[in-house]
Amino acid sequence: MTALRSLAHVRTGDKGDTCQFSVIAYDLANYPLLAKQLTRERVSEHFAQIANGSVHRFEVPQLGALIFVLEHALRSGVTRSLSLDAHGKCLGSTLLSIDISTDSSGAIT
Amino acid sequence: MEKTAPAIRIGSGAGFAGDRLEPAVELVEQGALDYLVFECLAERTIALAQMRRTEDSNGGYDSMLIERLSLVIDQSAKKNVRIITNMGAANPVAAAKRVAQLAHDRGINGLKVAAVLGDDITDHIRNNDVLLDNGRSTTQLGESLVSANAYLGSFGIARALDEGADIVITGRTGDPALFVGPMIHAFGWREDDWDLLGRGTAIGHMLECAGQLTGGYFADPGFKDVPDLARLGFPIAEITPDGIAKFSKVEGSGGELSVRACTEQLLYEIFDPSTYLQPDVIADFSGVTFSETDAGIRMDGATGRKRPDRLKVSVGYRDGFIGEGQISYAGPGAVARGRLALEIVRERLAIRGLAIEELRLELIGVDATNFTEGPPTEMREVRVRAAGRSRNRQTARAVGAEVEALYTNGPAGGGGAWANDREVVAVASCLIDREAIETRLAWVKA
Numbered sequence: 001m002t003a004l005r006s007l008a009h010v011r012t013g014d015k016g017d018t019c020q021f022s023v024i025a026y027d028l029a030n031y032p033l034l035a036k037q038l039t040r041e042r043v044s045e046h047f048a049q050i051a052n053g054s055v056h057r058f059e060v061p062q063l064g065a066l067i068f069v070l071e072h073a074l075r076s077g078v079t080r081s082l083s084l085d086a087h088g089k090c091l092g093s094t095l096l097s098i099d100i101s102t103d104s105s106g107a108i109t
Numbered sequence: 110m111e112k113t114a115p116a117i118r119i120g121s122g123a124g125f126a127g128d129r130l131e132p133a134v135e136l137v138e139q140g141a142l143d144y145l146v147f148e149c150l151a152e153r154t155i156a157l158a159q160m161r162r163t164e165d166s167n168g169g170y171d172s173m174l175i176e177r178l179s180l181v182i183d184q185s186a187k188k189n190v191r192i193i194t195n196m197g198a199a200n201p202v203a204a205a206k207r208v209a210q211l212a213h214d215r216g217i218n219g220l221k222v223a224a225v226l227g228d229d230i231t232d233h234i235r236n237n238d239v240l241l242d243n244g245r246s247t248t249q250l251g252e253s254l255v256s257a258n259a260y261l262g263s264f265g266i267a268r269a270l271d272e273g274a275d276i277v278i279t280g281r282t283g284d285p286a287l288f289v290g291p292m293i294h295a296f297g298w299r300e301d302d303w304d305l306l307g308r309g310t311a312i313g314h315m316l317e318c319a320g321q322l323t324g325g326y327f328a329d330p331g332f333k334d335v336p337d338l339a340r341l342g343f344p345i346a347e348i349t350p351d352g353i354a355k356f357s358k359v360e361g362s363g364g365e366l367s368v369r370a371c372t373e374q375l376l377y378e379i380f381d382p383s384t385y386l387q388p389d390v391i392a393d394f395s396g397v398t399f400s401e402t403d404a405g406i407r408m409d410g411a412t413g414r415k416r417p418d419r420l421k422v423s424v425g426y427r428d429g430f431i432g433e434g435q436i437s438y439a440g441p442g443a444v445a446r447g448r449l450a451l452e453i454v455r456e457r458l459a460i461r462g463l464a465i466e467e468l469r470l471e472l473i474g475v476d477a478t479n480f481t482e483g484p485p486t487e488m489r490e491v492r493v494r495a496a497g498r499s500r501n502r503q504t505a506r507a508v509g510a511e512v513e514a515l516y517t518n519g520p521a522g523g524g525g526a527w528a529n530d531r532e533v534v535a536v537a538s539c540l541i542d543r544e545a546i547e548t549r550l551a552w553v554k555a
């Protein structure tokens with residue numbers, strides 16, 4: 001097992017009440033592993049406390065990237081949310097603690 | 110720096126209203142630019158600007174307009190760098206007049222400033238019942254409606270440049286449009302050149318957040334180390350008539366311009382990468398590739414298809430008040446005392462029977478921005494935060510007051526209490542037929 005943080009980087013953005021973030025493999029060779037393990041269901045579960053609407057996943061394989069879109073996740077969005085981080089810009093970084101399975105040698109399978 | 114004719118070079122001088130000032134100066138002095146763009150208008154900013162315009166008919170443009178332009182206007186006039194900005198906000202004509210005055214004061218004569226108009230459709234929305242994305246309708250907003258601005262496209266900006274504008278000032282446009290305007294002007298792209306407009310939109314999207322392309326909003330020590338963020342260089346795109354761009358920054362400036370940084374920015378705030386809706390085109394980023402070249406990072410592969418029939422409109426409305434308070438606890442048991450403090454605030458507001466519509470209670474350091482499950486941690490310090498919404502300012506103010514009252518009535522050792530309240534101007538959106546929008550130009554000459 002290895003933390004996602006060592007395999008990929010994340011950028012978070014927002015539009016209205018929707019949170020969006022991209023997960024980008026440092027090494028393109030690890031993209032299939034991320035695509036296989038970072039499922040829509042797993043990410044929904046990670047954000048269970050805030051994912052109040054649909055969760056979508058889009059794939060951009062040539063860039064080694066996955067896009068996740070969480071609807072109704074921002075307490076009605078930056079202009080009226082009561083949150084300290086009304087944009088929800090801190091959210092994506094929390095995904096980096098997720099574990100990704102690798103084989104016994106530590107190499108990415 | 111030499112460029113290959115007939116390529117153009119566009120620099121991004123600001124990515125939000127509060128952005129740094131010096132990077133634009135560096136760009137205009139050393140970037141060999143043809144165009145310098147300042148993107149400074151967030152979703153809600155225009156509604157707040159509209160409120161200022163209501164108080165002062167000469168106000169309502171970006172409050173940093175003159176500060177930013179006064180730093181670059183001598184060089185831009187001398188080097189024939191044309192400036193495009195949305196700092197006109199709710200009053201592009203007043204902004205254009207003020208900029209012409211600045212040029213006059215600096216002894217720059219003959220400068221042509223164009224204001225792009227037509228985005229402000231507040232009256233139209235006030236008089237027509239339109240459904241908003243939050244489920245309400247515009248007539249339901251009644252007197253609370255502050256502003257309605259349609260997202261204009263690039264062709265008004267291009268026309269201003271065609272007609273000789275040295276500085277183009279807009280209100281609400283699609284952010285990438287500020288960059289696509291000069292491409293249309295320079296390369297003669299037509300309204301149905303969907304692939305070219307899609308490529309131009311991708312370039313504009315890359316540049317619109319300025320330093321976010323060149324290593325800003327990117328560093329993670331030990332994983333993504335970025336040099337010299339205190340002197341971050343803002344990006345330049347050198348673009349050829351086929352819509353291919355190479356991104357660079359001034360040599361010696363801080364930051365990182367790399368394929369990985371470009372990838373983060375390309376996908377920033379993108380939902381379905383094959384469908385990026387803009388006023389002039391539906392851009393498709395799903396096939397974009399990046400490659401490293403001696404002249405910077407080359408982007409290829411964006412496409413486009415026919416523009417949407419309807420334009421997005423941002424509708425600003427007054428939405429009550431938020432009151433907030435914070436107080437800190439430190440040392441052993443800080444988290445437990447923080448939780449006790451939050452419970453006391455909750456009970457106090459209930460006892461007083463105040464009409465708080467929504468209340469948020471959180472511990473900064475524990476659960477204010479991180480909403481995932483994790484092991485309980487003993488913190489060295491925590492900060493209590495309570496925020497509540499009410500239709501009434503006095504009621505909202507009570508939230509912060511109850512936090513401040515924890516000083517002498519709450520758990521042991523509270524410190525650094527703070528309270529504040531503010532009016533909320535919320536933004537919702539709707540769509541309008543593009544035929545209802547007419548883009549016009551107004552001219553001011555220095």
